[in-house]
């Protein structure tokens with residue numbers, strides 16, 4: 110029997126169709142595929158994917174609507190000086206696009222998402238709504254005990270809702286499923302750093318966004334197919350600089366903005382767009398006590414990649430960014446933050462101070478998920494790329 | 504000439520004494536601890552005899568003295584975005600300019616940065632920025648958000664454990680002293696006593712006319728208890744004195760004190776949500792008292808403790824009580840609960856209406872307030888008003904615009920009362936904050 114390798118065009122078209130389907134038809138199809146299946150929305154940035162999946166629920170990251178729908182009703186709930194993500198997320202809910210979801214988990218990413226959790230409780234009483242406040246303390250023992258309790262409660266609640274037993278075996282399987290996906294995520298990161306000309310940012314982005322709402326092993330299969338097809342492209346490198354994109358971990362930039370930045374002369378070889386579906390440190394490892402929840406908790410607390418929404422306990426986020434730039438072989442950093450995003454914007458001066466000290470060039474701009482104008486950003490990225498090429502500095 | 508009540512002078516003296524003591528702290532060998540107002544651990548700090556500094560208080564005091572704009576610009580020149588919280592920028596700007604506090608004295612650098620992270624995520628970012636500036640001990644107390652409206656045993660245990668394993672050991676390290684639990688208990692007992700009096704003062708607004716303005720006057724009343732004085736003899740004296748004065752006003756049937764004297768005719772009773780603007784505080788207040796509008800209850804006066812809703816520190820359970828205090832501060836509560844608090848206050852204080860003052864800086868307060876507006880209207884049947892400005896960034900305060908909105912809102916309340924037909928002020932479909940040049 111022969112299997113035909115899908116063309117890259119077909120793969121990308123499929124990814125695009127998934128991305129554009131704001132009604133989450135593929136999630137509906139998955140739920141309809143068997144009994145005892147739920148779907149649980151997760152706001153950015155970090156969500157306990159293994160725990161949700163172990164309860165028989167598909168974690169579905171809800172990262173706003175981007176420019177895929179027009180936000181009208183959601184706007185009436187927010188003042189002009191609040192970022193765009195909560196408006197379009199509400200709009201998605203109010204228009205019924207999220208009806209396939211059985212619940213929503215709101216991690217404590219910032220005060221906007223925090224407060225949105227309360228609005229959700231009132232506006233969507235049919236959803237199980239959980240607020241999750243992952244420990245920010247530097248004190249590991251109390252952090253572990255608290256997070257264990259919170260995740261166990263979530264696991265039990267979701268299992269009860271789904272009519273399944275909250276047994277540890279479910280957690281073991283979920284850990285293994287996400288570890289399999291993480292292997293491919295790491296391969297994807299390596300491939301894009303190696304050959305960014307074969308893996309354009311827009312495609313990598315679509316692939317990672319597909320991970321937002323796919324069963325982990327299905328996603329791993331899809332990603333492997335994409336990696337094989339992309340490697341077979343055999344494109345030639347262009348004269349572009351290599352950059353890390355930083356600050357877009359929550360509200361997402363429009364895809365056209367990513368394309369514009371790349372076309373202007375940058376290969377985006379690393380980003381923080383979808384932190385919650387990427388390995389941010391070692392995978393959960395079973396300890397001597399054999400408690401899988403303890404392994405999930407330990408992995409969560411051991412996260413090695415800093416982000417603006419985790420307490421930077423040692424004040425090392427700038428240094429780690431600089432090291433990451435070096436490790437991935439980037440020439441510079443593009444800070445792209447959503448307007449009015451306190452976590453991203455308050456981080457920037459701390460990070461740029463370290464980049465300045467190490468002569469790492471950077472540029473920065475702000476966006477909203479529904480920005481339609483890219484000219485200024487294209488020009489800024491172009492100028493940045495040119496000056497780095499010419500002088501090695503911005 | 505306005506007759507000042509003795510408690511006003513007493514408060515002024517307290518504040519002056521605080522800054523003077525702070526100035527002497529290093530000489531007297533008292534470690535300096537920077538911390539934040541909501542969820543502060545002042546009783547614990549006092550048990551160690553350290554000198555607390557509250558960056559938000561410096562920011563608001565600077566704003567009232569018209570110094571915040573320069574500080575904010577300084578921080579923006581240093582790379583901070585116009586979009587982010589102006590309290591943070593005001594503090595960082597002040598630091599960049601030599602850390603000269605609102606009274607003209609230099610604020611001593613910290614020996615310990617104590618982040619009790621309650622009710623606002625931005626505190627964490629602010630703290631990370633501050634920590635960069637100082638080579639000192641750091642203690643983090645993560646107080647979980649009460650997302651489902653219930654303080655669970657697990658939350659309480661988590662906070663208590665952090666106090667035991669992180670905060671107290673750090674305080675012991677910087678002071679070289681062991682925690683004296685009896686001293687802490689004594690502090691908490693005095694806190695309770697002052698809280699009792701303050702709660703009584705706020706509850707006095709149930710009378711007609713109200714003897715107090717629970718928002719514009721209220722921000723003065725909360726000053727000592729939200730900051731360094733809770734748990735002190737001074738605070739007990741101050742709140743007893745304040746209560747005595749309010750009792751007298753009540754007996755005499757007097758209205759609240761305003762900068763232009765006692766308010767004679769209470770025409771409107773309002774509940775207010777959100778912090779005030781500090782850069783034009785007097786002008787902002789005047790818009791209300793000129794119209795005979797008295798704020799009979801407010802939520803801002805609960806960000807540093809929900810005393811009028813019944814919270815009291817408990818000397819019998821010191822650490823648990825500190826945990827409960829941190830967990831129950833107003834902005835640590837979820838929006839449905841915040842809406843219910845507002846609705847309950849509208850009913851309890853027999854308010855004619857409620858006004859939400861939304862500030863650009865503060866996502867903790869502001870994100871979701873338009874939803875709360877609808878919720879409180881639904882729960883009470885009372886229409887709400889909505890105005891916008893900022894805390895300490897004068898660029899976002901527009902007197903004419905706010906005056907206009909408040910006046911039309913009050914007209915609408917008046918018409919409602921008299922059966923007239925003034926239409927409600929337009930519901931903001933899309934709200935734009937005007938930047939005042």
Ligand code: SF4
Pocket residue numbers: 192193194195218219220221222359360447449450451452453
């Ligand atoms: S974009 Fe920033 S401010 Fe907005 S919800 Fe996300 S993290 Fe919060």
Ligand code: SF4
Pocket residue numbers: 559588589590591622623624625626629864865866867868894
């Ligand atoms: S966001 Fe609000 S609560 Fe937080 S520091 Fe700024 S003003 Fe204070």
